[in-house]
Amino acid sequence: MKFDLHTHHYRCGHASGEIREYIEAGIAHGLSVIGISDHSPYFWHDDDHHQPGIAMAKSELPNYINEVLALKKEYEGKIDVLLGIESDFFPDYKEVYQNVYKDIPFDYIIGSVHFSGGRSIFDKTLFHDVDEKKKREMKDQYYRLIMESAKSGMFQILGHIDAMKGFYPAFSDIDSPLVEETLKVIGETGVAIEVNTSAKMKDAEGWYPSDDMLEKALHYGVEISFGSDSHVPERVGDEFDLVCEKLKEIGFKHMVYYKNKEKRIVEI
Template sequence: MKFDLHTHHFRCGHADGSIRDYIEAGIAAGLSVIGISDHTPYFASPSEQAFPRIAMAKSEIANYVEEVLSLQKEYAGKIDVLLGIESDYFPQHAELYRTTLAAYPFDYIIGSVHNVEGDSIFNKSRWKKLGPKQMHAVKAEYYRLITESARSGMFQILGHIDAMKGNYPNFSQIPAAAEIDECLRVIGECGVAIEINTSGGTKLCGGWYPSDDILERALHFGVEVSFGSDAHKPSRVADQQGAVAARLKEIGFTHWVYYKQKEKQTVAL
């Protein structure tokens, strides 16, 4: 059984295609389950749409939910369409996000850290003037935030947990084994899944998130895994899903999971 829980569409401002386009692509790819999980609005901003090229407007979330639920009914029996969303994790705004998202019947929420110390994780220029100690401090803060997001109880899945390497491949070489292990230990204890996200292939790092060494450590700490292409165009739906499944089996995983009505569904690899 094949599933893909991480897809976007035009409302976020940096993806192509409608929700229907992604569902049709999922059917063509042989998926049994597709999750739609566009970016939340920036709820803490006073602006209606603070970043039009990053996330949908506040007023659009109700329309988004209504459209997914309508398509869910329309495609019943062909493919199981799940209502998800990808939420940034901002510690200072966590309760606002928690209460706002609780008003909608999401099957799952992906929690992703996209900003560290006020700067995008994909900004490769941030590293130019940093020495080894400063680089370690940034990486440690990134994993501290991910750890805190796991503890928050807001999310069923954590998104792309080493995506900071996306536009700076040397990120993976910055020593932070203790911080990563502590993060994975907490994720395992909290019962939150991590996704294998194949959108790394669209960045400078290539490959997918997270790296094999992190997945090996995740298995050690009892962390469960899910799958998301993080597709921003319909042609990427289910991208490398079979290759990921094969690699997970080689590492030692026996199953992966998705969420429906926030209940874990286990699928054998």
């Protein structure tokens, strides 16, 4: 069976299309399960809609939830529609996010580090005029955040765990023992990581994470999920079959998705 747990829509401000369009695209691509996981609001900020080109407004969250739950009922028997969210991880505001999420019937929450050292990991100037020592420090800081997100207990899946390479492909070559330590911790906590096929939309191309990281993930018993990270309906399920082939080649026997926050196994 095919699934895709990482999809966005117009509410985040940098994706296009209605949720219904993503569901219909999932059906057209032969998916059995589609997860809707738009970007979480900035709950820590006083403004209702902080950075409208990045995340949805706080006031839109109930509308988002109600729409997904209504579509879940409407499409029952055609495709399993899951309610998810891609949540930023800010250690200083962890309890703020936990309090918001505790009463929402999410099937799963993707935890993603989008900011490290106070800057977006997708800032194209992030590594400009930075020496090798500083690059190592930046990579270490990023993986400390990911490690902390795994330990937080807030998430079922961690999103694009080497996405800092998005506009700086050489990021993968920066030596840091924290990468392997992070994968070890992820394996111990039981949270999954996703193979995210959206790196092709940036300079890095390919997928997140790298094949090398996937091999290490297998060694540490890390569960693998799948997400296209589609911001247009046309990318729903993008390269799912190729991902399955690569995972089998590495040695994985299955992938996972989550429903009612319970792990479901999908053999590959």
